[in-house]
Amino acid sequence: MDAELRRxxxxxxxxxxxxxxxxxxxxxxxxxxxxxQWMSFTISLLILGVLFAAVMTGAHAAAAVLAGSAITVGVGSFVYNNRHEPSAQPQPQPQGQKTAAPIPEAVT
Structure with a gap:
């Protein structure tokens, strides 16, 4: 009994x-x-600042390339994250099937 209590x-x-x-x-x-998220926000503000400076100095081609690449990276990361993140919503169970009981962890 003492060994069982210690275990x-x-x-x-x-x-x-x-x-x-x-x-x-x-x-x-x-x-x-x-x-x-804070790093992403800071980089976005930096890109917007450079974009604004490029437009104000007349470098419209550079501003267009910068804006296009920023939008492409933003949309691409959004799509990538939504594809590879597991769904937080539970999957529906088919009618008539019971859910499996959780498997207990082994005690060593």
């Missing part, structure tokens, strides 16, 4: 540590995404 306590400690690591990973992932 359960050890398993609980592993579960707590696993949960803590998952929370830390999610926190780091949120910071990475936020940092990327």
């Amino acid at each position: 359960l306590e050890y398993t609980h400690e592993l579960d707590v540590e696993d949960r803590r690591l998952k929370e830390k990973y999610m926190e780091m992932e949120d910071r990475r995404v936020t940092r990327g």
